[in-house]
Amino acid sequence: MTWSHTDNDWPTHGLSFGADYNPEQWDKEVWKEDVRLMKQAGVNLVSLGIFSWGLVEVADGEFDWDWMDEIVGLLADSGIAIDLATPTAAPPGWLLAAHPEIYPVDHDMQPHWPGARLGWCPSSPVFRAYALRIARALAERYGHRDHVVMWHVSNELGGGNGRCYCDTSAAAFRRWLQGEYETLDALNEAWGTAFWGHTYRDFAHIIPPRGNDSKNPSLVLDFDRFSSDELLAHYLAEREVLKSVTPELPVTTNFMVGAEPDVVDYPRWAPHMDIVANDHYTRSSDPLPEQDVAFSGDRMRAMTTQRRPWLLMEHSTSAVNWQPRNRAKAPGELIRNSLSHVGHGSDGVLFFQWRASRAGAEQFHSAMVPHAGEDTQLYRDVCTLGRHLRRLAPVMGSRTSQARVGILFDDEAGWAMTKGVKPNNHLAYGRLVRDWHHAFWRLNESIEVLPPWSDFTGYEVLVVPGLFLTDDDTATRVSAFAEAGGTVVVSFLSGIVDEHDRVRLGGYPGAFRDLLGAWCEEFRPLQEGETFTLDNGWSGAEWTELVRAGDAEVIARYSGGHLSGRPAITSRSLEGGGRAVYVSAGLDSDALLALTRSLVRPTGVANVPSGVEVLVRRNDEETFTFFVNHAGDDAVVTARGREMLTDEPVGGALHIPAGEVRVVRSGAVS
Incomplete structure (x- = not known):
């Protein structure tokens, strides 16, 4: 079989179908059985070598390629393409023993001892040198094989080393701050360091936010930004090595995009990916896992260029092993989840992993081939899915349509909202965003979950839910969208602080006050078990505000309680035909559904049966x-x-x- 690449860097072998493949866990007789079962299921792509560093480079500079040569050749002979990984998620024991200074360190200055994944500090020059050496060795040995069709840099970067507080990281953080602020006067102003007398007189005095005590939220936010940038720098360093040897091969790494603030800022990473790839796992405690699949997909398609396809790099055939209670998927759920991802724009379906492990930390994680083997319903479902994907081959390369609804989601806003003390410390940023997504999803609306710096052209409705941190550029562009005729909906806890995490003065939500024509004098968060009712019959919990309507029309008022008769939802009409709606109350799901229904025009799918x-x-x-x-x-x-x-x-x-x-x-x- 000959493999080639399209002009969008995607291997042209049909919709990708396969899994992480870890043959090093099995003897060679199992490899032959694996290939037979892969061909039977229709597998055409596997991610290889993700955790193989110590088995290839068996000592410092000493390589044993024999087993890798054999499995690469076996897959080639079987017509199965390889997404070849740089194995830098798993530094080998000899490296960790020789250089314990590369261990990541937690906020209490305790090292992450060897035994897990990603056991390295992103700022470590020692680790970087060894990582680039193994990446180059792999590229030179296998990068020109016809069936090696793409590169997979490390694995879930940040999933274990997202924040390192060691002295090496501290020095790198100080260099990053000097690049961002240039002067200490600018930093002290941005961070408000006069509070508690923490004014800095020397960059050398700044340390990461170590310990569990309350820290300056601006410092914590900048450390989160720095940490994302350090991991991205490592990805880019590996990418540069791979591209220098195999410029024609696409390079990616697997994101972990979900419904809460991510460990790193994936939308800012996405432009550096030839193929944007994601790992997505539903949670056993989630009452709506199908909506979680949709939310993740709607975020992923917004990260691509012109709604090009993305790739589902990992999900599970059934139960995972890392949740408190690991629910097995119901009959049909494996196929339904997989095809939902394809419908949301993925040009493939890959799993962790191919064969369930006998030993190790994830021995009870489901796989395409379970412990019970071939004669199982799970493997039969895998084969059915493979047949479906072959029939869906014409879908490959097609693009998702322009969505009518854009919902803003920003990792930095989530980090700012979830770090430090807030008026209600039980509100989860991701839940606020997902509640709005759920309402439009119930209406079968086309949705994209956007970073706030996106181009808003083409959307009819733009929702700004809980965008706690809002910079001036975002506020200006959101206002311009409404002034050009669009509908903007701003929820409570949006526009509260600027990009440095400083409160905007003059009434909440400061960044959007002029647009909305209404403003809040005081937050009135509710206590556990408290609820409210509005004069139109809607209800909710968690959050209320003392709002002044200004020149906005009042859509609903509180009914009863201390805020009785005061505005809860307002709407301001703009000259260009747009409008700006402010929702200051924590509406429940039925109220949000009713509100969202009033915001969008009916479509041809409005009468589709529920579910x-x-x-x-x-x-x-x-x-x-x-x-x-x-x-x-x-x-x-x-x-x-x-x-x-x-x-x-x-x-x-x-x-x-x-x-x-x-x-x-x-x-x-x-």
Whole structure:
């Protein structure tokens, strides 16, 4: 089989299907069985070598390539492509023993002792030198093999070493601060160091936010930014080495994009990826795992250029092993989750991992081949999914459509909101954003979850939920969107502080006060168990405010209690036809649904049965419509074209069995 690359750097072997493959855990007879089962399931891509450093470089500068040569050759002979990893997620024992100074150190100055993943300080020049040496050795040995089609730098960078507080990191942090602020006067002003008398007279006096005591939130925020930049610098250093040897191969690393602030600032990393890739795992305690899949996908597609495809690098076939109670996926859930990711823009479905491990920290993590082996429902579902993906091959390269709703999500805003003391310390930033996403998702609206520096062109509604930290540029562009005719919805706890985490004066939400025409005198967070009711019948909990309407129209007022009769939701009309809505209250899910329904025009999918999610991808000639039935009952929708999984024509009514997916291929839509 010959492998090539499209003009968007993507290997042209169809929708990717496979997993992390760790043959080093098994003897060579199992390798032969693996290849047989992979071909039977339709696997066409595996991520190889992620944790193999110590098995390839067995001592400092001493390499044993024999086993890797053999497995690379076996996969080539079997027509299975390789996403080859630099193994820098797992520094070998000889390196850790010789250079304990590379250990990451926690905020109490305790080293992370060897035994887990990513056991290295991102600022360590010693580790960087060894990491680049193994990356170059791999590139020179395997990078020109036809079936090595892409590079996978390390693994889940930051997932174990996201913050290092060692002296090497402290020195790097000080250099970073000097680059950001240039002078101590600028830093002291930005951080408000006069509070508690912490004014700095020398950059050498600044240390990372060590210990558990309350710290200056501006210092903590900048350390979070620095930590993201340090890990990105490491990725870029490995990328540069790989590109110097194999400039034609795409390079990526796997993100961990979810519904809470990420360990690093992935949207700022995304432009440095040839293929934007993500690891996504649902949580057993999540009452709506299907919406979590959608939220992650809606964030990922917003990180790509012009809604190009992205890649699901990891998810689970069934239970994971790292949650308090690890729920096995229900029948059909493996396939439904996988195809939902494809509908949201992924050009592949990969898992962790291919074969369930017998030993080690993740021995009870599900895999494509479970401990019970081939004769299992799970492996049969894997094979069914493989057949589905082969039938969906024409979807590859198609793009998701322009969304009507944009929801702003910013890691820096999340870091600022979740670090330090706040008026309500039980509010989770990700939950605020996801609640708004859930409301539009229930309406089957097309949504993108955007970083705030995005281009807002093409959206009809822009939601700003809990954007605690808002810089002047974001505030200006949000206002311009409304003035140009768009609808902006700003929730409580948005626009409260500037980019340095300093409170904006003059009334909340300071960054959006002029746009909204309404402002808050005082936060009135509710106590546990307290609720409120509005005069239109809506209700909620957690948060209220003492609001003055100014020149905005009052949409709903509080009914009863200390705020009775005071504004809760306002709307201000703008000359250009746009409007700005302020939601100062913590509305419950039904109230949010009612509000969002009033914000968007009805679409052609408005009458789809409850529980059926509709996703659309297009190329220049065709449209691919995914109908994902999350409900426990069969559903019928109206569609025309050809159903791709069953290869049956659809002339009106399309039947979707409970828990299943159907994909209709039709001619281009103007």
